[in-house]
Amino acid sequence: MNSLTPIFKSLKKAQAVLALHKRGQRDAALMAAAAAIDRDRKQLLAANAKDVEKARKAGTKEALVDRLVLDNKRIDGIIAGIQTVVSLEDPLGQIKSGWKTANGLEIKQITVPLGVAAIIYESRPNVTADVISLAYKAGCAVLLRGSSSALESNRALVKAIKAGLETGGGIADAAALADSGDRGEVDQILSARGYIDVVIPRGGHDLISHVVENARIPILETGVGNCHIYVDESANLEDALNIIENAKLQKPGVCNAAETLLVHKNILYAFMPELAVRFAGKAEIRCDEESKTAITGRPDRLRSGESLHIFPNLVLKDAVEEDWETEFLDTILAVKMVHSLDEAIDHISRYSTSHSESIITGSLTAAEEFCRRVDAACVYVNASTRFTDGGEFGFGSELGISTQKLHARGPMGLQALTTIKYCINGQGHIRK
Numbered sequence: 064m065n066s067l068t069p070i071f072k073s074l075k076k077a078q079a080v081l082a083l084h085k086r087g088q089r090d091a092a093l094m095a096a097a098a099a100i101d102r103d104r105k106q107l108l109a110a111n112a113k114d115v116e117k118a119r120k121a122g123t124k125e126a127l128v129d130r131l132v133l134d135n136k137r138i139d140g141i142i143a144g145i146q147t148v149v150s151l152e153d154p155l156g157q158i159k160s161g162w163k164t165a166n167g168l169e170i171k172q173i174t175v176p177l178g179v180a181a182i183i184y185e186s187r188p189n190v191t192a193d194v195i196s197l198a199y200k201a202g203c204a205v206l207l208r209g210s211s212s213a214l215e216s217n218r219a220l221v222k223a224i225k226a227g228l229e230t231g232g233g234i235a236d237a238a239a240l241a242d243s244g245d246r247g248e249v250d251q252i253l254s255a256r257g258y259i260d261v262v263i264p265r266g267g268h269d270l271i272s273h274v275v276e277n278a279r280i281p282i283l284e285t286g287v288g289n290c291h292i293y294v295d296e297s298a299n300l301e302d303a304l305n306i307i308e309n310a311k312l313q314k315p316g317v318c319n320a321a322e323t324l325l326v327h328k329n330i331l332y333a334f335m336p337e338l339a340v341r342f343a344g345k346a347e348i349r350c351d352e353e354s355k356t357a358i359t360g361r362p363d364r365l366r367s368g369e370s371l372h373i374f375p376n377l378v379l380k381d382a383v384e385e386d387w388e389t390e391f392l393d394t395i396l397a398v399k400m401v402h403s404l405d406e407a408i409d410h411i412s413r414y415s416t417s418h419s420e421s422i423i424t425g426s427l428t429a430a431e432e433f434c435r436r437v438d439a440a441c442v443y444v445n446a447s448t449r450f451t452d453g454g455e456f457g458f459g460s461e462l463g464i465s466t467q468k469l470h471a472r473g474p475m476g477l478q479a480l481t482t483i484k485y486c487i488n489g490q491g492h493i494r495k
Contacts (some may be wrong), residue, residue, distance in 0.1 A: 075238055089387065107216070133189075174478075175482060178205045179260050191221060196478060197333070249273070260280070292321045296328075298424050460476070
């Protein structure tokens, strides 16, 4: 494995120049990068096909393979994401606040680029384009270290984007890919004091834990998504079914997919058979005893893992303690009966990763109490957790979902890659 220090130095130098570029220069370069991706579709799809074939041969779960796949529609989405970032307001040079002190000093708080960012991430090639576009728009240079599972896709994407930046009069060296595939690259990045200003881990628990435990540079920590939906006794059941189906099944391998469903006891017997109909043949349900009884009619009617004849293809299993704390990233839903809003919130407080939590309710009081007491980056009322996404929040693209509380929380867009400096104007002022 080669030293990454030359890349670190190149990024640092490029960022110093990029920070001085006007919005029009940065936007023109990004539009040229989008055009380059469009032009190089054939090469991108061919490279991605190699990654997908390798993943399937390795036995990767299909929900995770789906995160890796590129097709023309997804490439269209990548291009649209860059174009949306271009259309956003310039995050730099904004005067966040200003005031005059008693002695006449004029102080302004102004947004500036955060510097050189590194992102260590897994599987998803669209993240490559999202991060480069956000970083470039925010005047930051960026080092990307994707997983080996998406290596060919990332190489092709970065090559196209860098060519586009150069064609558009931008700075190609403001983006770089660590692509040796050697795990030692990660530790080099985490030790790059003086070169890398912030590192962003985006992936599973093991990746994030490794970064948090070993980094010697600042971290913008993204979090795993053990997300919950609570169906309150006053909920519209049809809305609840639609929301749960969307939150669990639309894209089960992502961090904002629902993993645990909590159902109020007063609606359990009306709701669970309907849920069984929706999920039969689509997902496995892991129930506590009360929830399973609401489907089968008797606790002993169905052994764990069997299908019930009135719900063809439905697979039920008995939930165990580990299920409540697991981010499945798969077509698996854990279900538990609760006696009250308080019990639902207590369960969420115990097992939540503070990512996204939702309540389905017809009660304004319950909704307000849930929002007030649940500690998560995103708290929903009568909506799917799948909306926790930079694009859905109007950020164009996203760096990831932060579950920490310092600097950035929730979907991270342009503002997460800026910091502030104070500009102070005086008239010969000296401190006495």
